[in-house]
Amino acid sequence: MIELGLTDGSLIDELMELTAQSLSCLEIQEHFNIIEEIGKGKYGKVLFVTHRFRGTPMALKVMPKVSTKLQGFLREYCISLHLSCHPCIVGIIGIAFQSEEHYCFAQELINGKDLFAVIQPKVGIPETSVKRCVLQIASALEFVHSQGLVHRDVKPENILLLDHHCYQVKLADFGLAQKRGSLIQFVTGTLPYMAPELCTVALLEGQKEVTAPPLSVEPSLDTWAFGVVIFCLLTGYFPWEHCMDSDDFYIEFADWCRKEERSYAEQDIPALWRRFSTDAMEMFGKFFDLDAEKRCLVGEVKVYSGKSWLKMLHSDE
Structure with missing residues (x-):
């Protein structure tokens, strides 16, 4: 884990730039089986999905492009990814992509309530x-x-x-x-x-x-x-x-x-x-x-x- 101190505040910006360059275009239902919706808010929704080819269960955070700026999506994903090594912070799987209408990233599936x-x-x-x-x-x-x-x-x-x-x-x-x-x-x-x-x-x-x-x-x-x-x-x-x-x-x-x-x-x-x-x-x-x-x-x-x-x-x- 690279420490992000006040003198190294550009790390998240660099991660955002790299992620933007490699952001794949995928359609959710082509690559994931949607089991159920497990969360919803102003940001969009969280879906319980499994990977169609590997069967891996995960939570997919889905944010509509009409209400989500690309920079905001990249910031949330990269900050979450950077911090997810801590045992008391929700883990990020490292899958981020965009569909025609949404920005999405995957995180560990937690079956409990909030x-x-x-x-x-x-x-x-x-x-x-x-x-x-x-x-x-x-x-x-x-x-x-x-x-x-x-x-x-x-x-x-x-x-x-x-x-x-x-x-x-x-x-x-x-x-x-x-x-x-x-x-x-x-x-x-x-x-x-x-x-x-x-x-x-x-x-x-x-x-x-x-x-x-x-x-x-x-x-x-x-x-x-x-x-x-x-x-x-x-x-x-x-x-x-x-x-x-x-x-x-x-x-x-x-x-x-x-x-x-x-x-x-x-x-x-x-x-x-x-x-x-x-x-x-x-x-x-x-x-x-x-x-x-x-x-x-x-x-x-x-x-x-x-x-x-x-x-x-x-x-x-």
Whole structure:
């Protein structure tokens, strides 16, 4: 594995150029048996297929050309290929091609659900399962960041389960991944996983332009989203809808974060957060530091993994 540091940021560009030069033209049904559709989203769909001649099972990510730029497809494929050697990142088989209407690449077939599908609303999943998941995802994200890249779409839907009890998970979907230091001019809409600095460049409904300066893509964006994922897994709900002044839940938490000396007394902690232990609140305080430059790295979760996160633990498996 060649390390992609900030001084070697051209590696992905070189991989993209080489892939573009060798991108075969194939029709999906001539070379693959389509078993079933196993995923669908704005990007396109994921098909469970087998190779017609070799019988190899795989997942084929299929993106319509009418809504997918060639450069975007090449970037996602090459970043995914570069990172797929990590055991907690979905593997890429190394097959990329275009059909008349689609861009496609193949990845390892994972038969399990995504993490979102097993979160019980308003309950979450058992704390021991949460810790198993987040330690693996932290390892994956540490590797992503070590390669000078930022995932930018960390959420339970992009964490795939290899079993029913969350013993092994893999980070997936690098469609929004970018090199660290890339500039974001604007994003459309807001999501609960988006850090407050990312919300400043959100183009909201009815707006025609964003007045905030472009935002540099940094690992701290993934740290914030990772913190929201941990909250969701432990509770079964989001801590807020978006990190903006119009969201009372966010403002209440942000006001608590801004205090010079934070009180961990139950009456001083925002209501949604009172189920958490002092150790967990200390951890969340680092993950959700309002100053992106002071925000901790994702690996900080390891420091707290041996401590209780909930005051009253959910029943375990």
